[in-house]
Amino acid sequence: xxxxxxxxxxxxxxxxxxxxxxxxxxxxxxxxxxxxxxxxxxxxxxxxxxxxxxxxxxxxxxxxxxxxxxxxxxxxxxxxxxxxxxxxxxxxxxxxxxxxxxxxxxxxxxxxxxxxxxxxxxxxxxxxxxxxxxxxxxxxxxxxxxxxxxxxxxxxxxxxxxxxxxxxxxxxxxxxxxxxxxxxxxxxxxxxxxxxxxxxxxxxxxxxxxxxxxxxxxxxxxxxxxxxxxxxxxxxxxxxxxxxxxxxxxxxxxxxxxxxxxxxxxxxxxxxxxxxxxxxxxxxxxxxxxxxxxxxxxxxxxxxxxxxxxxxxxxxxx
Amino acid sequence: xxxxxxxxxxxxxxxxxxxxxxxxxxxxxxxxxxxxxxxxxxxxxxxxxxxxxxxxxxxxxxxxxxxxxxxxxxxxxxxxxxxxxxxxxxxxxxxxxxxxxxxxxxxxxxxxxxxxxxxxxxxxxxxxxxxxxxxxxxxxxxxxxxxxxxxxxxxxxxxxxxxxxxxxxxxxxxxxxxxxxxxxxxxxxxxxxxxxxxxxxxxxxxxxxxxxxxxxxxx
Numbered sequence: 001x002x003x004x005x006x007x008x009x010x011x012x013x014x015x016x017x018x019x020x021x022x023x024x025x026x027x028x029x030x031x032x033x034x035x036x037x038x039x040x041x042x043x044x045x046x047x048x049x050x051x052x053x054x055x056x057x058x059x060x061x062x063x064x065x066x067x068x069x070x071x072x073x074x075x076x077x078x079x080x081x082x083x084x085x086x087x088x089x090x091x092x093x094x095x096x097x098x099x100x101x102x103x104x105x106x107x108x109x110x111x112x113x114x115x116x117x118x119x120x121x122x123x124x125x126x127x128x129x130x131x132x133x134x135x136x137x138x139x140x141x142x143x144x145x146x147x148x149x150x151x152x153x154x155x156x157x158x159x160x161x162x163x164x165x166x167x168x169x170x171x172x173x174x175x176x177x178x179x180x181x182x183x184x185x186x187x188x189x190x191x192x193x194x195x196x197x198x199x200x201x202x203x204x205x206x207x208x209x210x211x212x213x214x215x216x217x218x219x220x221x222x223x224x225x226x227x228x229x230x231x232x233x234x235x236x237x238x239x240x241x242x243x244x245x246x247x248x249x250x251x252x253x254x255x256x257x258x259x260x261x262x263x264x265x266x267x268x269x270x271x272x273x274x275x276x277x278x279x280x281x282x283x284x285x286x287x288x289x290x291x292x293x294x295x296x297x298x299x300x301x302x303x304x305x306x307x308x309x310x311x312x313x314x315x316x317x318x
Numbered sequence: 319x320x321x322x323x324x325x326x327x328x329x330x331x332x333x334x335x336x337x338x339x340x341x342x343x344x345x346x347x348x349x350x351x352x353x354x355x356x357x358x359x360x361x362x363x364x365x366x367x368x369x370x371x372x373x374x375x376x377x378x379x380x381x382x383x384x385x386x387x388x389x390x391x392x393x394x395x396x397x398x399x400x401x402x403x404x405x406x407x408x409x410x411x412x413x414x415x416x417x418x419x420x421x422x423x424x425x426x427x428x429x430x431x432x433x434x435x436x437x438x439x440x441x442x443x444x445x446x447x448x449x450x451x452x453x454x455x456x457x458x459x460x461x462x463x464x465x466x467x468x469x470x471x472x473x474x475x476x477x478x479x480x481x482x483x484x485x486x487x488x489x490x491x492x493x494x495x496x497x498x499x500x501x502x503x504x505x506x507x508x509x510x511x512x513x514x515x516x517x518x519x520x521x522x523x524x525x526x527x528x529x530x531x532x533x534x535x536x537x
Binding site: 175176177179180293294297298301302304305308309311312313 | 416427433450
């Protein structure tokens with residue numbers, strides 16, 4: 001474990017913590033522009049976080065310790081997830097400890113805690129949200145795993161740093177399997193981050209909400225942590241997409257100069273990804289909750305086809 | 319250059335597989351016809367690229383015949399049939415969509431497994447795509463099985479012929495010209511006869527549901 005590796009790991013986690021609310025604000029701003037509104041500004045998520053951290057946290061009388069610890073667990077999971085995905089450098093001390101499958105496991109851990117905490121207080125909305133979250137989760141998880149397996153087949157490793165290193169060393173060409181996997185990942189990301197075709201992030205009181213129903217009972221610093229964790233999750237998914245399908249510009253090995261260069265590249269890629277997400281959300285309409293299994297089934301199908309096409313046709317040019 | 323054509327052929331093969339799945343999942347007849355047209359267009363592109371890569375001029379001819387027949391003539395005939403029958407929004411499936419799609423994945427794995435030893439023997443540049451062609455045939459076959467209405471079944475039959483054409487192009491750079499022209503004419507005559515047949519079914523039973531045909535006589 002080198003000093004530079006440690007430095008890039010720390011830098012990556014701090015960049016994620018700092019940039020995640022900005023990405024959420026950028027998506028909101030783009031949505032506002034596309035809908036011909038002026039929008040709340042890029043810094044709105046920071047203002048919300050600041051406000052929430054300064055407020056008192058109110059707990060229900062029957063809330064158990066689980067309810068209080070869940071925000072910290074979820075926030076920790078998402079921070080760790082952002083640390084595992086190689087966004088700035090492939091020389092990460094954390095990466096031998098956790099591969100792509102462990103990353104999916106981290107998301108699952110956060111989801112289980114969110115669902116348990118939502119059911120803890122015993123309100124109707126909480127358990128409704130928890131059930132819907134689990135419905136979406138158990139369908140989205142296999143699709144996400146299949147997307148990772150497609151990339152892992154191409155690079156012969158489930159370690160994310162090896163995947164990024166192999167994919168960025170490859171010459172640019174048309175890869176049917178990666179294109180199919182990319183579409184599948186976008187569908188999974190929309191469902192997992194409670195974006196428009198599956199859930200509406202802009203609503204607070206609606207019978208169809210999923211994410212907001214989960215965190216309805218939280219307030220103050222707990223809510224701030226959960227909001228931050230949601231932003232980190234979006235950031236992590238965007239970084240997964242970038243790492244698998246546009247891995248150019250990431251620093252390799254011992255190269256401090258490349259590390260400095262990697263940050264603006266990452267910001268530019270994230271800005272493009274955020275704009276695409278806002279565009280997708282604007283042109284699509286929210287679907288009924290009972291159509292979600294079909295939507296995610298389609299994502300799973302695309303990911304499996306991607307893997308099968310990879311097995312049959314080979315990786316193309318190496 | 320071969321790298322690029324190889325990639326293009328792989329891309330078209332993946333597109334064909336995707337379109338076969340889209341047809342399997344599609345509920346509306348009108349969209350089904352659009353997908354069939356798109357499949358024909360991809361087939362034309364694949365045959366043309368294959369002809370360019372292998373310098374086989376007769377592949378251009380078969381691409382041209384496919385373009386005229388499967389992109390223009392047959393879709394327009396199908397459009398006329400569904401306009402006359404007034405069944406643009408008909409939708410009925412015997413099995414629900416997710417189950418069909420999962421069965422489709424199993425079929426694709428079976429086709430790939432079946433094609434792997436054959437592909438090992440072939441020397442064509444597109445030998446890897448043989449499994450995809452076989453999968454397209456099986457998927458179209460399943461589409462015929464899971465639909466109860468006459469028009470989607472006919473489209474499934476036509477899509478199956480598309481898969482066969484792709485298999486022939488992928489494995490052996492296309493069939494002999496005489497066979498290819500014969501098949502093209504057969505498909506054309508087939509669609510005309512099936513069109514008449516659909517009107518007859520409708521006249522007889524007031525519906526296009528082919529389950530009516532299972533009864534041998536009126537009780």
